Amino acid sequence: MTVPGRRLTQQDIAKMAGVSQTTVSLVLNKRGDAEVRIAPETRERVLRVIRETGYVADPVARRLADGRNRILGVFTYEAVFPAESVDFYHPFMVGIEECAEEIGCDLLLFTSARAASGVRRRIFNEESRVRLADGCVLLGRSVDRDDLARLLSEEIPFVSVGRRDDAGGPVSYVGADYPPAVRALVERAVALGHRRLAYVGAGEGGESRADRLRGFREGVAATGAYGLRLPAAEALTTLRAAGVTAVFVEEYADCVAIARAAKDRGLEVPGDLSILTLGALTRPVQIDIDFTGLRIPRREMGRRAVELLAEVLESGGTPQELLPCELAAGATLAPPRAEPQVTGESPLA
Incomplete structure (x- = not known):
């Protein structure tokens, strides 16, 4: 049960449950005192719609006074844990964790969108809980464009680690x-x-x-x-x-x-x-x-992704940044032993 093309609102939940938007707000905030009484069957009907739509996967989670959980999600298109120190994703995760800790946010790793029958993970499915977090960092060598388009259309805050082309609109990212x-x-x-x-x-x-x-x-x-x-x-x-x-x-x-x-x-x-x-x-x-x-600059990209996501949550916008790559001297480049002969035009010129 979803509303195609945009993010669900409390008003949508109210219509599906056959109650007022105020009732939905009271249920979400666990209100039900002497002045405002909600019948148990009404409360359960609202919670059932919430569970079925994924509007709030955990209906007992209370939001803070500023309207945020201070929880940042991390969605990975490939399995990254346990991440060894030599693993490709380890530096990204180190940077993400460091910055989240500095700004006082918890991290929620989304793992329920598992791959099946050779199909890559997707953000949105019947088990998706992406809206539990205030916003999300996307991590993967390639990111599904349909996922990006839906995140944009439903106005879910996110930042991609890695440059991404537009997906029905500009995508927030930090890349190399x-x-x-x-x-x-x-x-x-x-x-x-x-x-x-x-x-x-x-x-x-x-x-x-x-x-x-x-x-x-x-x-x-x-x-x-x-x-x-x-x-x-x-x-x-x-x-x-x-x-x-x-x-x-x-x-x-x-x-x-x-x-x-x-x-x-x-x-x-x-x-x-x-x-x-x-x-x-x-x-x-x-x-x-x-x-x-x-x-x-993987660790730096992880840190900057969290910083940019915090900026998006604070003031909106679509930040896009590219961080410089350093040259590694190594030991596998030296002058050729013989002067090569160049003939013809380069196919890549």
Whole structure:
């Protein structure tokens, strides 16, 4: 039982229960003294409608005098707990928790929207309790656009961790500013003598991937280098055949795979092939390589997401911020051993 296209109000609950809006307010605030008596069956009817619609999943939760619970929700599109120190999401959660504690808010992790039959988690389903929180931080490598559109249409305060395109309206977010950092890496490689470069990864399927590929394209165009884009599965064979000396890799795991494949073929990193990572470690791996690349400001993004959500709750608006990525020196970028020959126009120029 929902009202499509917008957020439910007390007036909606009153109509569904066949009572006045004042009665709904009294039930929500557990009022029922000598001056205002509510029949038990009326109270139960209101509570039943509340439970069925999800207007307030816990009908006995009292709101504070300022109209807020001081509870911030965290919805994750992928399972993130337990989060080890090497887990991709751990720094985000550390930043979120630190800032929530500083501003005096509790965190509520939404876990009931479980995945089933291979379908990713969704915010809204028959068990959704997202309205228990004053607002919500969204965390995931990609976020469902239908969820974003509904959050916007129902005016539920939220901030996404990661840049998001409009979803029927502008989306509040804090993200990593990938393009300038990737351009700087390309310029650094070219300055060392690399002329044939490759981008390994999807470059699509999420705003962060598209941003990294865009930065690579811009760097190639600005430096006049020759740039290729390749899927990870065929990377090493194609790289060598194309004379590529520096490869920019979207996913950290693919950096590891390319480095291991290069070693198996007797190639040295970075002497024969420089490898630059544009991602972060997502799970523990056993490899003794300090990759050159980017440091994504994950902890800072978590903190800033909570700060922005507090601003939205206080004064509204649709804040959008990108935080700079730092360059990680690492040990996998060096001048090429031989001067590469550049022929033809770059496919990515």
